[in-house]
Amino acid sequence: MTLLKQLMSNRKAVVGLTLLILIILVAIFAPVLTEYSPVKRVGRPHQPPSWDHWLGTTRLGHDVFSRLVYGARVSLAVGFGAGLMITVVGTVLGIIAGYRGGVVDEVINFFTNMVLVVPNLPLLLVLAAFIGQASPLVIAIILGATSWAWGVRVTRAETLSIRQRDYIKSAEMLGEPAWRIMAFEIFPNLLSIVGINLIGSVIFAVIAEATLEFLGLGDPNTVSWGIMLFNAQNASALSVGAWWDLLSPCLALALLGLSLALLNFAIDEVANPRLRTGGMLKSWTRMVRLGEGKL
Amino acid sequence: MTFLLRRIAFYLAAFITAATINFFLPRLMPGDPIEIMFASAGSELSLENLNALKLTFGFIDAPLHEQYLAYLKSVFTGDLGRSIKYFPLPVSELLGRALVWTLGLVGTATIVSFSLGTILGIMAAWRRGKLFDSVVSLIAIFSSSVPAIVVSLILLFVFGYTLRWFPNGYAADPLLDPGLNWTYVSSVIYHGTLPMLTLVLVLTGGFAVTMRNNMINLLGEDYIVMGRAKGLSDSHVMLWYAARNALLPTVSSLAIAMGTVLGGSLIVEVVFNYPGLGNTLYQAILARDYPVIQGQLLIMTGAMLISNFVVDLSYLLLDPRLKKA
Numbered sequence A: 001m002t003l004l005k006q007l008m009s010n011r012k013a014v015v016g017l018t019l020l021i022l023i024i025l026v027a028i029f030a031p032v033l034t035e036y037s038p039v040k041r042v043g044r045p046h047q048p049p050s051w052d053h054w055l056g057t058t059r060l061g062h063d064v065f066s067r068l069v070y071g072a073r074v075s076l077a078v079g080f081g082a083g084l085m086i087t088v089v090g091t092v093l094g095i096i097a098g099y100r101g102g103v104v105d106e107v108i109n110f111f112t113n114m115v116l117v118v119p120n121l122p123l124l125l126v127l128a129a130f131i132g133q134a135s136p137l138v139i140a141i142i143l144g145a146t147s148w149a150w151g152v153r154v155t156r157a158e159t160l161s162i163r164q165r166d167y168i169k170s171a172e173m174l175g176e177p178a179w180r181i182m183a184f185e186i187f188p189n190l191l192s193i194v195g196i197n198l199i200g201s202v203i204f205a206v207i208a209e210a211t212l213e214f215l216g217l218g219d220p221n222t223v224s225w226g227i228m229l230f231n232a233q234n235a236s237a238l239s240v241g242a243w244w245d246l247l248s249p250c251l252a253l254a255l256l257g258l259s260l261a262l263l264n265f266a267i268d269e270v271a272n273p274r275l276r277t278g279g280m281l282k283s284w285t286r287m288v289r290l291g292e293g294k295l
Numbered sequence B: 001m002t003f004l005l006r007r008i009a010f011y012l013a014a015f016i017t018a019a020t021i022n023f024f025l026p027r028l029m030p031g032d033p034i035e036i037m038f039a040s041a042g043s044e045l046s047l048e049n050l051n052a053l054k055l056t057f058g059f060i061d062a063p064l065h066e067q068y069l070a071y072l073k074s075v076f077t078g079d080l081g082r083s084i085k086y087f088p089l090p091v092s093e094l095l096g097r098a099l100v101w102t103l104g105l106v107g108t109a110t111i112v113s114f115s116l117g118t119i120l121g122i123m124a125a126w127r128r129g130k131l132f133d134s135v136v137s138l139i140a141i142f143s144s145s146v147p148a149i150v151v152s153l154i155l156l157f158v159f160g161y162t163l164r165w166f167p168n169g170y171a172a173d174p175l176l177d178p179g180l181n182w183t184y185v186s187s188v189i190y191h192g193t194l195p196m197l198t199l200v201l202v203l204t205g206g207f208a209v210t211m212r213n214n215m216i217n218l219l220g221e222d223y224i225v226m227g228r229a230k231g232l233s234d235s236h237v238m239l240w241y242a243a244r245n246a247l248l249p250t251v252s253s254l255a256i257a258m259g260t261v262l263g264g265s266l267i268v269e270v271v272f273n274y275p276g277l278g279n280t281l282y283q284a285i286l287a288r289d290y291p292v293i294q295g296q297l298l299i300m301t302g303a304m305l306i307s308n309f310v311v312d313l314s315y316l317l318l319d320p321r322l323k324k325a
Helices: A002-008 A011-028 A064-100 A102-117 A120-131 A136-146 A149-163 A166-173 A178-214 A225-234 A243-271 A279-289 B002-028 B033-041 B047-056 B064-076 B091-126 B131-145 B148-162 B182-218 B222-229 B234-271 B277-286 B290-318
Strands: none
Touching (some): A002 A011, A002 A243, A064 A149, A064 A225, A102 B290, A120 A178, A120 B234, A120 B290, A166 A178, A178 A243, A178 B148, A178 B234, A243 B148, B002 B290, B033 B047, B047 B064, B091 B131, B091 B182, B091 B277, B148 B182, B222 B234, B234 B277, B277 B290
16 A cells, blocks of 8 residues: 555656556547547548547548547557566566576576577567467467566566575475465565566557557457558558658557556656666666567 | 587577477468468469478478478578569578668667767766756656657658658669669668667667666776775776776677667668568568568577677677686
8 A cells, every 4th residue: 555655656657647547548438539430431531630530530531539549448458468468477487487496497597588589579470470460369469478588587586586585584494385485475575576577568568569560460450559550551641641640649659658668667766765866767777678668 | 618609509499499480380370381371372383383382391291390300401501482472582582682781770770879878878877866867867768668660650750751851761772773882872871861760769778778877886886986096087987997897787788689679670671661671571471471471580580699699709708707607
């Protein structure tokens, strides 16, 4: 509870959370915000922004604003779905490898390093190409299955240092089973790392989904920001001057990324009060090291 | 020496993993793997050519492990099959041509952003807590949350289509003959400016922050205090005591960044219609040219492993302790 209270007194957390909640509300109340269907032809092709169509229309005459607010649902769902998967796998494997040590650690560590040197995006592309017209759900599953390695590395490193502490030693002396130590002694001390991993993974998943769809590997019938980019690019939106078609999903992606990044810095500052002056930067470095936040 | 051998063994294993994924993926998909991979080839290729192509990917009349060995053999002999879209052209040649452009783009962007970021990081650490430090961090936050795809599209819109300062595509003026003369080289630089700027914008912040934090962590070390106590100037201590040692972890972050750089260049090339690996892949995806898509994974993995290896080597040079170990 104190953690939440502290978060609420952090300016970055408040700004980031407000933005994020706003985007979530927009996604939930999409039908209230727009009278247009995101999949129906509701106007002439490539109309500039006007009172009728706040963000103009696409080449197919779809309303850009309505596609944007409905598309937020997909981005958020894929982002948080895949982000959760990545974090759960990364945390569980990281704690087991760090606490168990020995052969278990060797094996997990070897596979983690292996996954880290096989470039992520090309791998995703090959997978998605064979699946063909991947739906958002499929994309989320692929992302979750291939992107957990950074989480393992960070969690493992932290577990290794926690394992040496006295309270872990005493819990072992008292004969607590290993799973209890991992779940109730180690895990609570990793909360800030898990939180940062989760939010970093959400950012990564949102961007990766948009990228895959932009490259034409998604299901073109989905209403999502990535498909909007794909359609706009295919319609040569920029060369015909229809900037609203392409820039609207761009700005939406940037805004969602910014809100999540702000939250991430805030969690780190609250979790490590020592870092408060430079804490934001430190968490940022960690995110960059995680290879997340951009593709 | 053992350090290097262990790394090489590990890289080999990683490369085989990527090849294994390529081998099993079509076979794990529901339906006939040959049908999936060569569906679009059926009408265009002669039966003889199609059979040769199948052979390359290990589709032989034999048990699975023999198919696997046959595939590995073709991969390690550099035979990545032939493109279906541009049929007689071997995938290795198609990707080899594109690789030159990507390496040029990625290499320059990495060097520029690494140098720029390192210098900014040193200066920010020097003036930590001051205005300059905050400005650097502010820039870093924005560049971290805005993805390459958004940066490149916005740059293309502003400088390509609206202001018309830079071209919207290609690596050089298509009317020019490639050659080592100033007209051609300047055209390459002109065409490469926006793609490179995108990558530099996305990457510099990360290097700056890594360098800054490494520096600040080192400032409490004894040898820094000793340098100060000897009466050395602030700039001398910063550059020759702190920065030199802070560079070491920054170099390792460079290896990690390579994946991001390669992925970023992929998007940037598609947006700016730059004839590198990313754009080749994009065309292959649109045409469902599976041999090219699979070859891409291997080439990118290879590039990633080589750059990691270079970083290992430079580590060996920078950190003498590794030689003894």
